[in-house]
Every structure is written in structure tokens, then in C-alpha cells.
Amino acid sequence: MLQKNKKHASEKILTKQFWRFYTGLAILLVVFGCIAVAISNFFQYAKKPESFPIRTVIVDGHLIHTSQQEIESVVLPILPTGFFTLPVDTIKQKLLQLPWLQSVSVHRRWPDQLTIQLIEQQALACWEGQSLFNTRGELFTPPAYQCSDKLVKLVGAEDQSAIVWMAYEKISALFEKYSMPAITQLLEDDSKNWQLSLPGVTVFLGPQVNFDRNLQRLVNIYPQLVKENPTLTRIDMRYPMGVTVS
Known part of the structure; x- marks a missing residue:
């Protein structure tokens, strides 16, 4: 009789441990799910140009043959895409198409800045x-x-x-x-x-x-x-x- 009671008690303990484990797992999954949804919502929000607009553009370089108007004609139409979706490689490649530019470096600076470093060709x-x-x-x-x-x-x-x-x-x-x-x-x-x-x-x-x-x-x-x-x-x-x- 004593052995049967011990066996029954052991089964009850295992059952409680089982439910605790799966309850904890379910809670953990819910938490991760909420985090994933939050991250997804943030990225959807961040992709909107108006959410994180570029407010400042800094152009660095000693330019003699390349005008500000030429640079603006490349950069300004692309800026409205916003900070996170700004295609910096596209800006770089388009600037390199200007005949007097030899080297171009384009970087984003949090939270709303774009920096452009330019080196002109030196004719020999x-x-x-x-x-x-x-x-x-x-x-x-x-x-x-x-x-x-x-x-x-x-x-x-x-x-x-x-x-x-x-x-x-x-x-x-x-x-x-x-x-x-x-x-x-x-x-x-x-x-x-x-x-x-x-x-x-x-x-x-x-x-x-x-x-x-x-x-x-x-x-x-x-x-x-x-x-x-x-x-x-x-x-x-x-x-x-x-x-x-x-």
C-alpha cells in the first residue's frame, strides 16, 4: 500500500513539472512573439521616409571643377527615401559619374545626417x-x-x-x-x-x-x-x- 502511494505521489510531481515546463515554454514563446512583432512593426515604421528623414548633408572636399549644383542634382532627389533606406551606394556611384570626381565616400550618421567626402581629379x-x-x-x-x-x-x-x-x-x-x-x-x-x-x-x-x-x-x-x-x-x-x- 505504501509503495502504491509513493508511486502515485511521484506521478503527481512529474505531472506538475511537465505542466510547469510547458507553461514556461508557452510564456517564453509568447514573449518572443511579441518582441518579433514589435521589431517587425519598428522596421515597417523605420522604412517610411517621414519617420527618420535626413535633415543635414555635410559635403567635405576641396572642389575646384565640381559645382555645388552638380552635387545637389545627384543627392537631393534621393534624400526623401529616409535614413534607414537611403541607398548610399547609389549616391556614391552617381557622384562618381561626375567627370572631375576621382574618389567619393558616403556615410550615414545617426540620427539624421549624411556625410559625403569628395576628392577631385588632379590633372597632370x-x-x-x-x-x-x-x-x-x-x-x-x-x-x-x-x-x-x-x-x-x-x-x-x-x-x-x-x-x-x-x-x-x-x-x-x-x-x-x-x-x-x-x-x-x-x-x-x-x-x-x-x-x-x-x-x-x-x-x-x-x-x-x-x-x-x-x-x-x-x-x-x-x-x-x-x-x-x-x-x-x-x-x-x-x-x-x-x-x-x-
């Missing part, structure tokens, strides 16, 4: 009078731009822009080393012959096969040529054993 040389080389040797073409006389002019076949740029970099480095005047123009003609211009002096370097040799010869003899020929205007280095000047 003109290409065929229409396009420009930036500091990385990349071509870009601003609309209705006229090359400044302060920029070196690079000329060559359309598919030779990279070759001409590399030649210009090589010449610039060598001329700086030897304290030579800065070149004003570098040209590769249809016959693959090279010609460069210094202030008041035109230099014929000859074909690509002799480019490096003639370039080194030029920096070696140029100071003496200028000293001996104060009115020097032309140096022809296409001869294997010497040069002609006039």
Missing part, C-alpha cells in the same frame, strides 16, 4: 587636347574643357595613350634627377618616332628602339649644348654617332 597632362591624365595615369574627359598651357601635352595614336604616359613618367623622373627643364610636350608620331619639347627647344629622339639610349645622351649633353648655343631651338638625336643642333 593633356592627351590629344581633349582628355586629361590624372595622377594615377588614368584618362578622363571633362566636357567642354580646354587644356591649360600649364599642363604638359601628350600626343600619339588613340591606342597608345598608356605607352606615351609611361614614356612621360620615365622622362620626368630622369629630367628631375639631372635638373633638366620640364618638358612641355611629348609626341609619338605615326612612324613610332619620339619628339619632345622643352621651353624653346624641340628634341627629336628617334624610334622606340633608341629611346632609352638617346634620352640618356640628351641629359648628358644638354647643359653643354645650351652653353655653346644660347639661341638653341632644335636638337636632332636620330644619328647613331652624334647630334645636330640649330
